[in-house]
Amino acid sequence: MKALNYIKTKINILAAAVLVVVSSTSCLDYLERTPESVISEEIAFLNFQNFQGFTEELYHCIPNFTTNYWTASWNWGDDEMVSAAGSFHVTFAFDRGNFWAWQVEHSGHGGQASWMDRWSANTNDNPHTKGLWPLAWYGIRKANQGLENLHRMTDATDEERALIEGQLLFFRGWFHFMLFQHVGGLPYIDRVLPGDEQLREGRLNYHQSAERAAADLRRAADLLPINWDNTVAGRRTLGRNELRINKIMALAYLGKNLLYAASPLMNLESTGSRTYNTDFARRSAEAFGELLDLVESGQTQYALMPFDRWHGLFYTMGQNWALSGGTETIFRSLYWSGDQSNWGITKQYFPSIIVDGDATKFVPTANFVNKYFGMANGLPLPADITQVDPESGYDPEFPFRGRDPRFYKSIMFDGMQVVQGSMPPNQEDNRFANLFTGGSYRGAVSGSPTGFVNRKFVPLTANAYDNAFAFGAALHLNVPYLRLADVYLMYAEAALMGHNSVMGKSTNFSKTAVDAVNVIRQRAGMPDVLPRFTASVDLFLEEIKRERAVELAFERHRFNDQRRWMQFIDRPYNLKTSIEFTRAPESEVGGDPTQMRVLNLREQVLVERPLADRHYWLPLKVSDVTLYPEFRQNPGW
Structure with missing residues (x-):
């Protein structure tokens, strides 16, 4: 809770109606604020406009895990693998049992690319500076500060008071939940901790933590409207309330x-x-x-x-x-709006043979695709994908035929047409996904090591030739x-x-x-x-x-x-595999890729993650657990 200790010393009073302009060449510490920049608590919390201005900063404490780094890593289970070029990513480190890598202190081993952590509680608009751990503690303190000043909101209606209290309670519960789901039970901070008070907040168990969060979230649900557009206060910002915290x-x-x-x-x-x-x-x-x-x-x-x-759940294109x-x-x-960091994120899925930019690639694992993406008739693939299954209709010579419709929406497989427009004659072979063993889309460093590619979050035209990630295409990804x-x-x-x-x-x-x-x-x-x-x-x-x-x-x-x-932690969940095969001689790309015949289909283990019981919880920061004895480290770390 180093972040918590830091936050205890930082008090921000913001109002929507008051902007404090600071020269870009100066960095004033909060203790060095000029007299005219100080806003009294009576004014800051007096009415809905001012109090909502204070509350708005909590929304900026939500990290955007999608665009949190030049290339972004957020899938850490058995579902995804990062290519060797992404050795600085959390996924790469976690696959090798290094769960310290979520922390920025271990930035040489993944922390710098983790949406979970950053050096400070920075709430500015740049998504690359936002980390869950420091911002959650900052947000919890801010929510508590607001709740302790609700009595100052005297120039307001009952509806306005309910909107403010509901948002503050939601954020206090949400930030706690986002932390303890990863590290286990934590102290539940429901008051503003004085800066001169020795920390002695002990860790609760998970159920105790969850009960405290549940109380806040239940009360928030009772106070908040379903749709802000249907409230008197919300009609002042009609059409701009989509992201505001509501009952749902x-x-x-x-x-x-x-x-x-x-x-x-x-x-x-x-x-x-x-x-x-x-x-x-x-x-x-x-x-x-x-x-x-x-x-x-x-x-x-x-x-x-x-x-x-x-696909509109995950990205828009050509929609400003x-x-x-x-x-x-x-x-x-x-x-x-027009987040430039999308430019890198939209390039992290397709192999470098058809995409310029960073060589880091995130691809679906074969074990995940084969185990879960079954057949269109509702039956799973056989455990041994080399075997025919007459009941489901699965045939290892046509492994991509007759699959769950979401397979075709989520996964790029061998033989699919990727490039839609023109391309140089000497590159025509790469118009289609060459994901067979040794194909041009394969590769351990900047291609697909697994034989599959993720197409869920970007259109097929997000390649160097169709150029859907050009700024003018307005391709905007946000999971x-x-x-x-x-x-x-x-x-x-x-x-x-x-x-x-x-x-x-x-x-x-x-x-x-x-x-x-x-x-x-x-x-x-x-x-x-x-x-x-x-x-x-x-x-x-x-x-x-x-x-x-x-x-x-x-x-x-x-x-x-x-x-x-x-x-x-146990087999087969600790394995990451590839799919290996050759195309049958008579198979030709350009037709229906689900009907292409393959030979010698098999799975091959690429990574066996060295996981133990301790890996069920992320390790807490050493700098935090050494602050005081009651904030103990997780077992095994």
Whole structure:
């Protein structure tokens, strides 16, 4: 909590109506502020306009993990692999068991490219300077400062007071949850800690931490509106309220916080049991049920995006840098309009043979694609992908035929046409994805080491020839923190495990756990969950896990899902593999790539991550755990 110690000494009072202009050539410490720059607490918190100006900085404490570095790493499970050129990234270090790499102090081994940490609590607009650890502690202090000054908001309506209090409570709960989901139970700071007070805040266990966050998020949900545009205060900023914290966001994170607390890893940390905690799971289902009932009854601005516009969840192009996400995204970070850092991020997926710029590439692992992206009929691939499966229709000579529609939306595979426009004659061979063993799209350093490429977050035209990442194309990538499909799937998990029944449901929503999963499958054109997978709670839980892997692939959820399920450190979850094959002699690119015949198909282990029990929690900073004895380090670190 070095960041917390620093934050204790920094007090910022901001008002929307007052701008303090400081020369770009000077850096005044807060203790050296000029008299005219000081705003009294009575003025800063007097009315809604001023108090909202103070509160707005909390939104700038949300790191944009998508654009947090020149090339950005946020998938740390078994789902993604970084090429050897990205050896400075967290993913590379984590694959080798070095979990210290999330910290900026270890920047030579990944910390500099981690959205989790930065040197200071910097809330300016540059996403490259924002890290979760320092900004969360700063945000918690600021939220507490606001809550302790609510009584000064005398020139305001009840609605305005509720809007301010709701935002402050949400952020206090959200920042705590974002921290303890990664490192385990923490002190829950609900007051402004005096700068001259010796720190003695002991770590709570995970359940205690989750209960405190749940209280804040529940109260925030009760205070906040569904849509700010429908409030008197919100109508002053009509059409610009999309990112403002609302009831749906608070309910979503209330449910997620409770589901995490219910999960085996968190339950083990708190009670010693590796099972689900049914009480937390039931409460989670109730929070999600309240949210989903509001959505399905048409009372919110949220709805699932049509599948033919699914990519709009993650990027926009030719829309004047419009924020992606559509009606489905519930929570996301702020962004720059025309954020230049998108230029690097949009180039980190396709191999260097067709993309200039940084050689670092992030690609799907073959183990993840083969295990979770099944067939269009709802059946998985066989465990041994070299074998024919007559029931599912899988044929190892045509491994890309008849797959889940989301496979084709998310994954670039061998033979797909990538370059759409003209290219030099001597480069024509690279118009199509040469992802067979030894193909031009393969490579350990700046190509795909696994035989697959991620196409979920960028259009196929994001290559050096079609040039979709040119500034004029306005390609804008921003992966959401949380979207509605995730809520349906978390509801299904919570209802299943809270009621120990595949027909489990909350008291406030009509759909069962199975129904909720089917909503997501139907949107993608998939059949409902097959009866064989609803024969028991355990079978259906594994099907929910598979559905989460496919629907939410590469969106930053897999690492935490694997950890909380305690499916992280052991085989096969610690393996990262490639797919190896040759094209059959008669196969010709240019037609339907799903019909290309391949030979000698096999998987090959590229990395076996050296993981142990200690890797279920990130290590805390040495500089923090040495501040005082009660802030202890995580076991094994």
